[in-house]
Amino acid sequence: MIATVARRLGVFALSLVGASLAIFIICQALPGDPARILLGDGASAEQIAAKAHELGTDRPAIVRYLTWVAGMLRGDFGTSYASGVAVSGLIGPTLPVTGALAGFSLLVSVVIALPFGMLAALRRRRWEGVAVSAVAQVGMAIPAFWAGILLSILFGVVWRVLPPNGYIPLTTDPIGWARSLALPVLALALVQAAVLVRYVRSAFIDVLSEDYYRTARAVGWSRWGALLRHGVRNASLSLVTVLGLQLASILVGAIVIEQVFVLPGLGSLLLTYVRQKDVMVIQGVVMLLVLAVLLINALVEVSYVLIDPRLRTAER
Amino acid sequence: MSRLQLRLGLVLVALVAVMALVSVFWTPFDALYNTSFPRLRPPEWPNVLGTDRLGRDVFSRLLVGAQSCLVVGVISVGIATLLGVPAGIVTAQLPKAASEVVMRATDVAQAFPALLLAILLAGVFGGGTVTAMVAIGLAAVPQFIRIARAGALSVLASDYVLAARSCGSSRLTIARTHVLPNIAPLVGVQASVTFAMAILAEAALSYLGLGTQPPTPSWGSMLKDAQSVWYSSPLQAVWPGIAIALAVLGFNLLGDGLRDLLDPKLREVT
Numbered sequence: 001m002i003a004t005v006a007r008r009l010g011v012f013a014l015s016l017v018g019a020s021l022a023i024f025i026i027c028q029a030l031p032g033d034p035a036r037i038l039l040g041d042g043a044s045a046e047q048i049a050a051k052a053h054e055l056g057t058d059r060p061a062i063v064r065y066l067t068w069v070a071g072m073l074r075g076d077f078g079t080s081y082a083s084g085v086a087v088s089g090l091i092g093p094t095l096p097v098t099g100a101l102a103g104f105s106l107l108v109s110v111v112i113a114l115p116f117g118m119l120a121a122l123r124r125r126r127w128e129g130v131a132v133s134a135v136a137q138v139g140m141a142i143p144a145f146w147a148g149i150l151l152s153i154l155f156g157v158v159w160r161v162l163p164p165n166g167y168i169p170l171t172t173d174p175i176g177w178a179r180s181l182a183l184p185v186l187a188l189a190l191v192q193a194a195v196l197v198r199y200v201r202s203a204f205i206d207v208l209s210e211d212y213y214r215t216a217r218a219v220g221w222s223r224w225g226a227l228l229r230h231g232v233r234n235a236s237l238s239l240v241t242v243l244g245l246q247l248a249s250i251l252v253g254a255i256v257i258e259q260v261f262v263l264p265g266l267g268s269l270l271l272t273y274v275r276q277k278d279v280m281v282i283q284g285v286v287m288l289l290v291l292a293v294l295l296i297n298a299l300v301e302v303s304y305v306l307i308d309p310r311l312r313t314a315e316r
Numbered sequence: 317m318s319r320l321q322l323r324l325g326l327v328l329v330a331l332v333a334v335m336a337l338v339s340v341f342w343t344p345f346d347a348l349y350n351t352s353f354p355r356l357r358p359p360e361w362p363n364v365l366g367t368d369r370l371g372r373d374v375f376s377r378l379l380v381g382a383q384s385c386l387v388v389g390v391i392s393v394g395i396a397t398l399l400g401v402p403a404g405i406v407t408a409q410l411p412k413a414a415s416e417v418v419m420r421a422t423d424v425a426q427a428f429p430a431l432l433l434a435i436l437l438a439g440v441f442g443g444g445t446v447t448a449m450v451a452i453g454l455a456a457v458p459q460f461i462r463i464a465r466a467g468a469l470s471v472l473a474s475d476y477v478l479a480a481r482s483c484g485s486s487r488l489t490i491a492r493t494h495v496l497p498n499i500a501p502l503v504g505v506q507a508s509v510t511f512a513m514a515i516l517a518e519a520a521l522s523y524l525g526l527g528t529q530p531p532t533p534s535w536g537s538m539l540k541d542a543q544s545v546w547y548s549s550p551l552q553a554v555w556p557g558i559a560i561a562l563a564v565l566g567f568n569l570l571g572d573g574l575r576d577l578l579d580p581k582l583r584e585v586t
Binding site (some may be wrong): 011143254294 | 424
């Protein structure tokens with residue numbers, strides 16, 4: 001068990017090094033000297049050299065990379081070239097927004113997908129099961145941001161029951177916060193649930209053909225009872241993998257959804273600075289998102305051992 | 317069921333292809349610059365889907381939008397296939413340790429979803445169709461490496477490859493005459509699914525203003541335009557979305573149908 005976790009941590013650390021190197025190298029390809037761009041065409045060579053020294057861009061790439069990584073380990077993501085503000089100061093306020101959006105979206109998508117996926121598995125030869133599968137297939141094809149636009153028009157503009165866009169912080173007004181997040185969460189969750197339903201269905205179809213399920217049925221458990229008692233834990237092994245992948249695509253989907261609903265999250269921050277081509281902010285935010293994805297993958301692999309005792313004994 | 321999926325998928329994909337092809341030669345009105353109609357007209361003859369906020373015919377723009385969708389899909393899937401499949405076949409023949417290193421590298425690469433990679437590249441090189449295609453294609457390479465490697469490993473373990481090897485066939489010959497034809501169906505399924513992903517990613521990027529640039533119409537940027545006029549003409553936000561959903565549905569169904577045809581054992585499960 002400890003060996004698994006240790007090996008997984010090692011792979012995670014190596015992945016982080018690889019990812020940070022990739023991001024840094026891509027960002028180095030930005031044409032033009034930041035100091036020259038900041039000061040404009042009128043600046044003298046001395047001014048540019050002084051500015052480059054101030055920004056640290058006159059140092060060798062390897063030094064800049066190590067400085068960046070060492071800073072990140074302390075929670076310091078560097079300073080924005082354009083605004084001179086600390087990148088971590090820009091990122092900080094966006095985290096609760098994106099965190100809440102992604103977290104609740106994952107939760108809602110699981111709550112929707114689990115019962116419907118199980119229904120689709122149990123009734124796969126009946127019209128109910130086929131209907132759930134068909135709706136899921138269509139749902140997968142819908143871009144989350146289009147779902148967001150439609151929800152916003154319906155609930156925000158036509159029926160006027162929820163705000164069509166905008167964000168209210170939790171500390172200002174908890175009810176307003178929940179209302180401002182309701183539509184974005186629903187938009188992301190519905191589309192993700194469609195993807196998830198297919199995996200839940202196939203995981204539970206596997207369970208239905210297992211001996212333990214047949215035995216449970218034979219000793220008198222109902223179909224749903226046997227599935228809930230014995231199926232969920234067995235199916236969760238493959239579902240956790242999918243959930244990990246889901247969370248990654250929810251994080252990326254959140255970037256776009258934040259634009260639809262004008263939410264001040266990590267995605268909005270990233271896109272603002274992408275338009276300004278501010279490398280320090282871009283590489284900081286992208287690194288944070290990639291870190292989240294890699295961390296989720298690592299946690300998923302470690303969680304296998306927790307879910308399935310068979311994997312624990314196999315290790316010894 | 318799988319036949320039905322396959323047929324429906326083929327019909328939808330053909331529909332998008334026909335839209336794109338027709339629009340190369342003919343559209344009801346000029347999709348880019350004809351602003352002679354009243355702005356934000358509701359659907360009425362001759363503007364069957366109405367006009368946008370600049371007075372351009374929405375149906376014509378929808379037809380031309382199919383071009384962006386197909387071009388981005390074809391090029392990005394092409395990049396992913398041309399880079400991923402040879403890399404996967406080579407990886408399958410590497411010693412175990414080297415192969416493991418490549419697979420770990422693809423793990424890291426998979427932590428960069430297409431959209432994130434595209435946004436990163438757009439921040440450095442500027443947004444546009446080319447950046448979008450390259451980013452979407454590169455992001456899909458790891459999956460193609462995995463599929464090709466897994467397929468190649470099972471082919472390389474077969475008796476006929478052993479026979480070919482004992483007859484003195486070179487690695488390249490074996491890869492070309494045995495591995496490639498046998499893994500082609502797998503790659504085809506992956507290509508179809510990746511195509512659907514590419515359409516979604518292109519739409520999202522164009523919506524963000526980092527994909528296809530105006531005045532060239534793309535379904536994603538049409539949705540962006542529609543959002544600014546949703547109080548006066550909400551229908552504008554409906555048509556491009558339906559087009560994206562149908563195209564993605566088509567390629568997903570095609571991929572699913574193909575996979576079921578290839579592997580009848582999966583029919584029950586998927």
